[in-house]
């Protein structure tokens with residue numbers, strides 16, 4: 191090879207650092223994103239801590255063995271506290287301490303950046319301190335948003351215009367101004383209250399400050415479902431935006447689906463054999479993501495509602511939660527038609543199975559986009575953060591589901607006495623029967639979500655909008671790199 195061609199190739203070899211936030215809904219899609227980018231011959235390095243790494247190491251190793259392009263490097267950071275992931279906190283009220291303790295990783299990250307001199311940082315929005323590193327080394331910092339542009343636009347508009355100041359009580363709906371569609375919300379459903387209850391206002395302010403300098407935003411979404419909001423965000427923020435999802439679709443091997451995010455609490459063959467034995471669209475999958483906390487009394491109501499629905503179900507209960515005496519023997523009572531998974535579920539493996547025809551979800555953005563990707567209609571039960579915005583998007587905009595009737599955020603974060611039961615068994619039963627039934631409105635939702643699923647798949651395929659967006663991101667970063675080289679700045 192001629193020397194100049196070799197050096198040209200070296201110059202064109204981009205190196206991107208990935209900083210995932212330590213929470214399932216943030217870490218999982220970022221690992222997928224790193225795989226997608228590394229498959230385009232870009233050098234990628236993920237910075238993570240030992241316990242977090244143990245959740246996705248095997249998936250990275252499989253990727254590295256199977257890829258013909260660049261491997262993903264793993265760079266270890268040592269977390270200063272014993273809890274390394276938001277989902278392992280003894281109490282949700284320690285969220286603020288946890289987010290602030292991630293700042294202690296900054297000196298280690300700084301050393302690694304100085305050593306490796308990457309061309310760009312893709313940082314989770316929840317790690318605002320990476321902005322300081324980006325400034326210090328003059329490296330573009332791209333924010334990874336674990337939510338939709340719709341939600342970013344709603345948050346931005348509410349922060350700017352403060353429409354909630356004009357209502358008299360927490361449940362009075364108000365319109366969010368300046369959006370492409372009419373969007374109504376109430377104070378009781380705004381993430382602000384959740385942030386306040388968790389003492390996270392300062393953290394929120396740090397995020398806004400860090401975002402001022404961010405080079406652009408990458409998000410796990412695709413144009414066909416929210417083109418107006420991608421454009422709206424681009425215009426109002428003045429930032430570059432790259433919708434590159436749904437990232438979960440990069441996991442086409444069964445093992446990658448099974449082990450996505452953590453080790454599954456059920457044997458893969460047992461899970462698939464059970465699902466294979468069921469009629470198409472006859473099973474409802476019930477899962478509230480990686481962080482939601484329910485009091486025992488609410489778990490009992492969910493369990494009894496599922497039992498009374500007479501439908502097939504898979505119900506995921508986070509590790510460490512007691513189901514309550516009243517449903518201790520539930521699995522025995524619904525033998526054959528219900529599975530209770532205590533611990534981590536292989537969510538996308540389940541959603542991808544033809545037997546699964548409904549999803550009762552808390553509306554975490556990943557769960558929403560996964561429901562869309564795998565063509566499964568939903569019952570929405572938002573709980574906190576921006577989940578009520580996602581519910582609006584799912585019900586009013588995408589029209590792929592309906593709400594179970596929760597109108598207030600934050601309650602499940604309190605003690606059992608404070609929070610109690612939000613949804614009684616009869617409402618669970620009625621919602622499940624409606625979604626799994628043959629009513630006209632549900633038939634339309636089912637058709638609509640199938641259409642969206644096809645659009646999702648075409649977005650990530652060759653020439654699709656997300657696929658092209660990812661190419662454009664790389665082209666952009668290459669141009670940035672060349673510019674820096676031309677200015678004579680040091681580069682690896």
Ligand code: UDP
Pocket residue numbers: 214215216218219450451477478479480481482506533534535536537538553554555556557558560
């Ligand atoms: N997830 C999973 N198994 C579980 C619980 C969650 O695979 O038992 C995955 C799910 O597929 C999604 C992520 O964890 O990718 C949760 O993200 P989401 O935004 O839905 O909710 P969060 O946990 O952030 O509230």
